[in-house]
Amino acid sequence: MTEPRAIAERELCGLVNGLAQQIADHVRERAVALGLTAAQATALRELTGPMTMRELAERMSCEPSNATFVVDKLEKQGLIERRAHPTDRRAKHLVLTEDGTALRERLLALLTRDSPLAGLNPKEQRVLQGLLEQAIVPGAGRRG
Amino acid sequence: MTEPRAIAERELCGLVNGLAQQIADHVRERAVALGLTAAQATALRELTGPMTMRELAERMSCEPSNATFVVDKLEKQGLIERRAHPTDRRAKHLVLTEDGTALRERLLALLTRDSPLAGLNPKEQRVLQGLLEQAIVPGAGRRG
DNA sequence: CTAGAAACATTCAAGCTTTAAATATGCTCA
DNA sequence: TGAGCATATTTAAAGCTTGAATGTTTCTAG
Numbered sequence: 001m002t003e004p005r006a007i008a009e010r011e012l013c014g015l016v017n018g019l020a021q022q023i024a025d026h027v028r029e030r031a032v033a034l035g036l037t038a039a040q041a042t043a044l045r046e047l048t049g050p051m052t053m054r055e056l057a058e059r060m061s062c063e064p065s066n067a068t069f070v071v072d073k074l075e076k077q078g079l080i081e082r083r084a085h086p087t088d089r090r091a092k093h094l095v096l097t098e099d100g101t102a103l104r105e106r107l108l109a110l111l112t113r114d115s116p117l118a119g120l121n122p123k124e125q126r127v128l129q130g131l132l133e134q135a136i137v138p139g140a141g142r143r144g
Numbered sequence: 145m146t147e148p149r150a151i152a153e154r155e156l157c158g159l160v161n162g163l164a165q166q167i168a169d170h171v172r173e174r175a176v177a178l179g180l181t182a183a184q185a186t187a188l189r190e191l192t193g194p195m196t197m198r199e200l201a202e203r204m205s206c207e208p209s210n211a212t213f214v215v216d217k218l219e220k221q222g223l224i225e226r227r228a229h230p231t232d233r234r235a236k237h238l239v240l241t242e243d244g245t246a247l248r249e250r251l252l253a254l255l256t257r258d259s260p261l262a263g264l265n266p267k268e269q270r271v272l273q274g275l276l277e278q279a280i281v282p283g284a285g286r287r288g
Numbered sequence: 289c290t291a292g293a294a295a296c297a298t299t300c301a302a303g304c305t306t307t308a309a310a311t312a313t314g315c316t317c318a
Numbered sequence: 319t320g321a322g323c324a325t326a327t328t329t330a331a332a333g334c335t336t337g338a339a340t341g342t343t344t345c346t347a348g
Contacts, residue, residue: 012261012269012276014190014205015273017164017205020164021205022280023157038333039333046158053297053298054295054296061161061165062334062335062336063337065336065338068298088295088343089343090296090342090344091296091297108154112150112153117279119280120278124275125152127271131271131272132159135166135263136166136263181304183303197328198325207305207307213304217303232314232326235325235327236326
């Protein structure tokens, strides 16, 4: 409680959360300009190529059931398609449509402008990246 | 798009989000052990002393309307009280009840054990803190 | 081969979060 | 003083997220 070390760690957690919010707000702002919600934009951004629902969920740091919800919306908008997975019949293969690909390009362009990490120069960003990678426990977030 | 710098920044955003999730999951896990939800636990943790709704919302990195929602729950459980603010009649003064204070102590004890930042030693945590403070734009997250 | 365990995706209920709008109070300045 | 704008909180609607089932398919040990 009054242990300085514990207090510092709590404060640090607050900062991580604060920066995550700042990033999320940044995405949300740009998303609405394209008629997307923040969650939809995040999914679109993470869809770097064909992948399964689970892979997408992992990239979004969310539960698979949430990915189902978001992909439903994107599919209704004709931006994405759920195809049969080539080798595993349990899985779906998510593929961007032509419209989806085009919109994703526009989204990435918007997201790249005015980075939410502009306060850090490239070197500082590399240091931050190293620390975050070290702090993140591989299997913990979603099945600890 | 294929610009290496932009890709690195997107990846970095993903890592920030991932660590924030890891921290949130850590809180959630401990919260349920005390009959609290993650949001309620976060509010309780941030209530370091009497404060207004807006102050609490800022500490939680959320909208004031969300703080209203969470404080409603805590108040119904008798953990917190909304009192008149001593100098500003628009504002509420949030104060922990005796039960609330006791539960907060137990929560902090749980949260301190098994830190979600255990992957970093104290020195690394200080470096991380410095970078995060630099990356967070003071007025940005909540009023664009 | 086959039964059991594990993995992928989905559904549903419950709870969280944001936005916009509404109410109440405070502040500034002519 | 009082009009106009800013701030604190709340409400309602829409959307997000999680966790616990469920159905299907795959894997693994015998």
